Amino acid sequence: MTTTMAHPDVNSRCAQAALAAPAWAATSRPDRAAALRAIAAGLNRSAAMIINAADTETKLGQPRLRSELTRTTYQLTMFADLLLDGSYLRTVIEHPDPDAPVSPRPDLRRTMIPVGPVAVFSASNFPFAFSVAGTDTAAALAAGCPVIVKAHPGHPTTSELVADIVTQALRDSGAPDGTFALVDGFDAGPALMTHPAIRAAAFTGSVRGGRALFDLAVNRPDPIPFYGELGSLNSLVVTAAAAAARGPKIAADLAASVLLGGGQFCTKPGLILLPSTSAGRRLRDDLADQFTRAAPVHMLTPQVRHGFENGCAALQLDPGIAVLATGQAATGAATPVLFGANADQLPDVALDECFGPTAVVADYSDNDSLLTATTRLPGALTAAVHAEPDDHVLLAGLVPALAGKVGRLVFNQYPTGVTVSPAMHHGGPYPASTAAAYTSVGAAAVERFLRPVTFQNAPQGILPVELRD
Amino acid sequence: MTTTMAHPDVNSRCAQAALAAPAWAATSRPDRAAALRAIAAGLNRSAAMIINAADTETKLGQPRLRSELTRTTYQLTMFADLLLDGSYLRTVIEHPDPDAPVSPRPDLRRTMIPVGPVAVFSASNFPFAFSVAGTDTAAALAAGCPVIVKAHPGHPTTSELVADIVTQALRDSGAPDGTFALVDGFDAGPALMTHPAIRAAAFTGSVRGGRALFDLAVNRPDPIPFYGELGSLNSLVVTAAAAAARGPKIAADLAASVLLGGGQFCTKPGLILLPSTSAGRRLRDDLADQFTRAAPVHMLTPQVRHGFENGCAALQLDPGIAVLATGQAATGAATPVLFGANADQLPDVALDECFGPTAVVADYSDNDSLLTATTRLPGALTAAVHAEPDDHVLLAGLVPALAGKVGRLVFNQYPTGVTVSPAMHHGGPYPASTAAAYTSVGAAAVERFLRPVTFQNAPQGILPVELRD
Numbered sequence: 001m002t003t004t005m006a007h008p009d010v011n012s013r014c015a016q017a018a019l020a021a022p023a024w025a026a027t028s029r030p031d032r033a034a035a036l037r038a039i040a041a042g043l044n045r046s047a048a049m050i051i052n053a054a055d056t057e058t059k060l061g062q063p064r065l066r067s068e069l070t071r072t073t074y075q076l077t078m079f080a081d082l083l084l085d086g087s088y089l090r091t092v093i094e095h096p097d098p099d100a101p102v103s104p105r106p107d108l109r110r111t112m113i114p115v116g117p118v119a120v121f122s123a124s125n126f127p128f129a130f131s132v133a134g135t136d137t138a139a140a141l142a143a144g145c146p147v148i149v150k151a152h153p154g155h156p157t158t159s160e161l162v163a164d165i166v167t168q169a170l171r172d173s174g175a176p177d178g179t180f181a182l183v184d185g186f187d188a189g190p191a192l193m194t195h196p197a198i199r200a201a202a203f204t205g206s207v208r209g210g211r212a213l214f215d216l217a218v219n220r221p222d223p224i225p226f227y228g229e230l231g232s233l234n235s236l237v238v239t240a241a242a243a244a245a246r247g248p249k250i251a252a253d254l255a256a257s258v259l260l261g262g263g264q265f266c267t268k269p270g271l272i273l274l275p276s277t278s279a280g281r282r283l284r285d286d287l288a289d290q291f292t293r294a295a296p297v298h299m300l301t302p303q304v305r306h307g308f309e310n311g312c313a314a315l316q317l318d319p320g321i322a323v324l325a326t327g328q329a330a331t332g333a334a335t336p337v338l339f340g341a342n343a344d345q346l347p348d349v350a351l352d353e354c355f356g357p358t359a360v361v362a363d364y365s366d367n368d369s370l371l372t373a374t375t376r377l378p379g380a381l382t383a384a385v386h387a388e389p390d391d392h393v394l395l396a397g398l399v400p401a402l403a404g405k406v407g408r409l410v411f412n413q414y415p416t417g418v419t420v421s422p423a424m425h426h427g428g429p430y431p432a433s434t435a436a437a438y439t440s441v442g443a444a445a446v447e448r449f450l451r452p453v454t455f456q457n458a459p460q461g462i463l464p465v466e467l468r469d
Numbered sequence: 470m471t472t473t474m475a476h477p478d479v480n481s482r483c484a485q486a487a488l489a490a491p492a493w494a495a496t497s498r499p500d501r502a503a504a505l506r507a508i509a510a511g512l513n514r515s516a517a518m519i520i521n522a523a524d525t526e527t528k529l530g531q532p533r534l535r536s537e538l539t540r541t542t543y544q545l546t547m548f549a550d551l552l553l554d555g556s557y558l559r560t561v562i563e564h565p566d567p568d569a570p571v572s573p574r575p576d577l578r579r580t581m582i583p584v585g586p587v588a589v590f591s592a593s594n595f596p597f598a599f600s601v602a603g604t605d606t607a608a609a610l611a612a613g614c615p616v617i618v619k620a621h622p623g624h625p626t627t628s629e630l631v632a633d634i635v636t637q638a639l640r641d642s643g644a645p646d647g648t649f650a651l652v653d654g655f656d657a658g659p660a661l662m663t664h665p666a667i668r669a670a671a672f673t674g675s676v677r678g679g680r681a682l683f684d685l686a687v688n689r690p691d692p693i694p695f696y697g698e699l700g701s702l703n704s705l706v707v708t709a710a711a712a713a714a715r716g717p718k719i720a721a722d723l724a725a726s727v728l729l730g731g732g733q734f735c736t737k738p739g740l741i742l743l744p745s746t747s748a749g750r751r752l753r754d755d756l757a758d759q760f761t762r763a764a765p766v767h768m769l770t771p772q773v774r775h776g777f778e779n780g781c782a783a784l785q786l787d788p789g790i791a792v793l794a795t796g797q798a799a800t801g802a803a804t805p806v807l808f809g810a811n812a813d814q815l816p817d818v819a820l821d822e823c824f825g826p827t828a829v830v831a832d833y834s835d836n837d838s839l840l841t842a843t844t845r846l847p848g849a850l851t852a853a854v855h856a857e858p859d860d861h862v863l864l865a866g867l868v869p870a871l872a873g874k875v876g877r878l879v880f881n882q883y884p885t886g887v888t889v890s891p892a893m894h895h896g897g898p899y900p901a902s903t904a905a906a907y908t909s910v911g912a913a914a915v916e917r918f919l920r921p922v923t924f925q926n927a928p929q930g931i932l933p934v935e936l937r938d
Contacts, residue, residue: 022870022873025869070571071572074571092891092892093892094890094892100888101889102536102539102543102888102889105888106882108888108890108892108893109892110891110893110894116873214687215688218683218687218688218692219687222899223683223899225904379691389928392930395930396931400494403582404491404582406922407922407923408923409923409924409927410925410926411924411925411926411928411931413575413926417572419571419574419575420570421563421569421574421577422563423561423562423577423923424923425579425922425923427921430691430692436584437916437919437920437921439921447906451896451905451906452876452894452896452906452908452913453872453875453876453877454877454893456877456878456879456882457879457881459858459864462861462864462865462868462880
C-alpha cells in the first residue's frame with residue numbers, strides 16, 4: 001500500500017484545505033455561484049495579460065487562446081447556473097409509508113454532498129480550459145470542494161497569474177482561506193495523491209503520468225476516486241460509399257481536424273480507416289497532399305515534442321507501417337507526418353495514441369475486414385464514421401462495435417471541438433479515462449466531486465435546504 | 470500489474486458472457502423487464518424449496534427468509550419497472566445550435582449503454598437478496614450486462630437452486646446463452662477479477678476479502694470499476710437530553726437492533742456513544758441487561774463465527790475496553806457480548822467492525838468530547854443520532870461531522886432495515902464502500918453498470934430508440 005509522501009508545501013496546503021472543507025461545503029449554492037462568477041469576471045478583467053502570458057508559454061496563438069478563455073469563463077458561469085438550478089443534486093424526498101412494498105418505509109430524503117478536498121492536475125494543451133481555473137476546478141468548487149491545483153510545468157507564469165485571480169475572487173466572495181491553492185514541482189503530484197486530506201483527483205494528460213497517479217490513488221490505505229483522462233486513439237472510418245460520394249471534401253476537412261492546434265488535442269483523429277477502393281486510394285492520396293503542404297508545428301513543450309518524435313520513430317520502425325507524406329520542417333519545430341498501414345495486419349504500435357500532427361491511414365479490404373479491425377481498437381474518447389444512407393447494413397454492425405469502445409460517436413463530422421453542454425460526454429473506456437462513467441466536460445462533470453447521502457427521519461431544521469418540505 | 474489467472478470454468482463462462490454481451494445489450498428494455506419478471510415468478514414458484522434450502526444452510530429461520538425472498542422478487546420487479554420507465558438512462562437531446570455559447574453546437578444526444586459482463590460476489594448474510602438473484606444481479610441484468618455470479622460457500626445448494634431458476638427464466642425469455650452463469654470455489658474470485666472480458670464487479674462482504682479483489686480490479690492492465698461494500702462501523706449517538714427523555718425505550722430498541730439477525734447485518738450499530746450522565750449510565754445498564762438475557766446465535770458459517778470470536782478477543786484484550794455483559798451460551802453458537810470504553814480514549818480496535826452480536830458502548834464526558842470522538846470515526850454506511858428538539862446547537866456541529874463520514878444519517882430510529890426505494894443510499898466512504906458515489910440498494914444501483922455515450926449528428930435510424938426525435 002501507498003504511504004504518504006512528505007512534501008512541506010503540499011502538506012500545509014492540504015491541511016488548510018481540510019480546515020476549509022466544512023465551511024466551503026456549508027456555503028449556500030447562490031454564494032458559491034457568485035464566487036464562480038467572480039472568478040470569471042476576474043479572468044475577463046485580466047484577459048490581455050493572461051492571454052499574452054499563455055501565448056508566450058504555449059505558442060498556441062492569440063486567437064485560439066482568446067477563444068479558450070471565453071470557453072473557460074463560460075464553464076465557470078455554466079456551473080454557477082447549475083448551482084442556482086440545483087437539479088444536479090438529484091434529490092429524492094419520500095415521506096413515510098406504512099404500506100410500502102416489503103416493509104414500512106421511514107421518511108427518506110436523498111441529496112448530494114461534496115467529497116472534500118480535490119487535487120486537480122492541469123493539462124499542457126489547454127492552459128485555461130483544463131488548467132488552474134478550468135473545468136475540473138470549476139466543477140469541484142461548484143460541488144463545494146476545496147481545490148489544490150498542481151500547476152503544469154508547460155505554463156508556470158500563466159498558472160500563477162490565474163491562481164492569483166482565483167484566490168482574490170474567492171477572498172472577495174468570502175470563501176474560507178484554504179478553499180483554493182496552487183502547488184508546483186514534480187514531487188507535488190505523488191504527495192497530493194497520497195495525502196490523507198485529498199478525497200478525489202482529476203487529471204488530464206498522458207497515459208504514463210496518469211496511470212502512475214491512478215496507481216497511487218487506488219493503492220492508498222483508503223482508496224480515492226481518480227478521474228483521469230489519459231490518452232485516446234480516435235478512430236475515423238470512411239465507408240466506400242462516403243469515399244466515392246465526397247472523398248476530396250473528407251480529405252480536406254479530415255487533414256484540418258488532425259492538424260488543428262498542431263494535433264495537440266485529445267480528440268485528434270489518430271487512426272483513419274479507408275476502403276481499398278479507387279475512391280479510397282484517391283482520398284488517401286489527397287490526405288497525403290494535405291500533409292505534404294502542412295506547416296511545421298511549434299509544440300506546447302519540449303517534452304511534448306519529444307514524445308511526438310518518439311511516437312513517430314516507433315511507427316516508422318515498424319515494418320508494417322510506411323510514411324505516406326512528410327510536411328514542412330523548421331528548426332525547433334515538429335514536422336507533420338502521415339503514416340500508412342494495412343487494416344488487416346495493423347501493427348500494435350498503430351493502436352497507441354501519438355500526440356501531435358500525425359495519423360495512421362489503414363486500408364481495409366472489405367466490410368468484414370473493417371469490422372474485424374474495430375475489435376482491436378482500444379478504449380477511446382471518440383470514434384467517427386463517414387457514411388452514406390445506403391450504408392445502413394454496415395452501420396448496424398459497426399455502430400454497436402464502435403459505441404462499445406468510446407464515449408462519443410460522431411457521424412459525418414470530426415471529433416475535434418468538444419461542445420460544453422449537458423449532452424456532451426467526454427470520457428470513455430480505459431485508457432481514454434480511468435472512470436468511464438464520468439465526463440470531464442459539461443455540466444455532468446460536477447458529479448465527480450459529489451456523493452449521495454440519505455437523511456432518515458431527520459428534523460426539518462437540520463436538513464439541507466433542498467430536502468426540506 | 471495483475472495478469473490473468475487461468476481457471477477453465479471461469480474462462481469458458483467469461484467467453485460465453487463476452488459473446489452474449491452485444492446481444493443482451495441489444496434486447497429491448499421491455500424484453501429485459503419481462504426476463505426480470507420471469508426470474509421473480511420462477512423464484513416465487515419454487516419459494517418453499519429454496520427457503521428450505523437456505524434455512525438449512527444459513528439457519529436464518531423461515532420467517533426471515535420468507536421476507537427476504539419477498540424483498541428479492543420486489544427488487545427484480547422494481548428494476549423491471551425502471552426499465553419500462555426509462556428515466557434511469559438520463560437522456561439529453563440537444564438539436565444543433567449555430568448560436569450556442571463559445572462555438573456552434575452540433576446535434577448531440579446522450580444516453581447510457583451497458584458496460585459489458587459483470588462479476589457479482591454473493592454475500593453470506595443475505596442468501597437471496599444479496600446473492601445469486603439479488604440486487605447486484607438484478608441491476609446488472611437490467612442494465613443489459615451479462616452476469617457471472619461467484620457463489621458464496623455459505624449456501625452452495627441455495628445458490629445452485631436459484632441459479633437454475635435464473636437460467637431457466639432467461640432461456641424462456643429468449644435471452645442469449647451466456648447471459649448468466651454461476652461459478653464457485655475460492656480461485657474463481659481472482660480469476661474473474663483478472664479476466665479481460667469482465668468489465669465491472671459488485672461485492673458484498675468483508676474488508677479483507679473485498680480489498681483483495683479491489684486490488685486485483687484496479688491493478689489490471691485495464692482497471693475496471695469494483696463496487697465493493699466491505700465493512701461498516703455504524704455509530705449511534707444518544708444525546709444527554711435523549712437519554713433523559715427516553716433512555717429505557719432506547720435501550721430496548723437499540724439492543725434489538727444490534728442483536729437482529731444475530732448482529733449479522735452490515736448496518737448493525739457497532740459503536741454506541743452515550744453521555745456520562747446518570748441517565749446515560751442507566752441506559753448503559755439497561756443495554757447490559759438486554760445483552761445478559763440475549764439468546765446464543767447460530768451464525769451463518771463457521772468462518773463468520775470465527776471472525777466474530779476473533780473480533781471479540783481483540784476487543785477483550787485491549788486494556789481500554791471492558792466486558793459490560795455476556796449473553797447466553799450454547800454449544801456451537803456464538804455468545805452475545807456488550808463491551809464498554811471511554812469515548813475520550815477510544816482504542817483503535819473499537820473503530821473496527823466486529824460482525825456479529827456485539828457492540829461497544831463508549832461514554833463521552835460532554836458535547837466537545839462527543840464531537841472530538843466523531844472525528845476519529847471511519848467511513849461507514851450509516852450513523853444514527855437520538856436527540857431532542859433542544860439539542861439543536863449540538864446537532865449543528867454533529868450532523869455535518871457525521872454526514873461527512875456516512876452514506877445515511879438516521880434520526881431517532883435505527884439503521885438496521887434498509888428500505889428498497891429511490892431515496893435510499895446504501896454506500897459510504899471507505900471502507901464502507903470502494904465507490905462511495907454508488908448505492909447497492911435501490912433503483913440507483915443500476916448506475917454502476919452503465920456508462921454514458923454521446924451520439925453526434927447521428928442518422929435517426931441508428932440511434933437507440935430513446936434518443937430518436
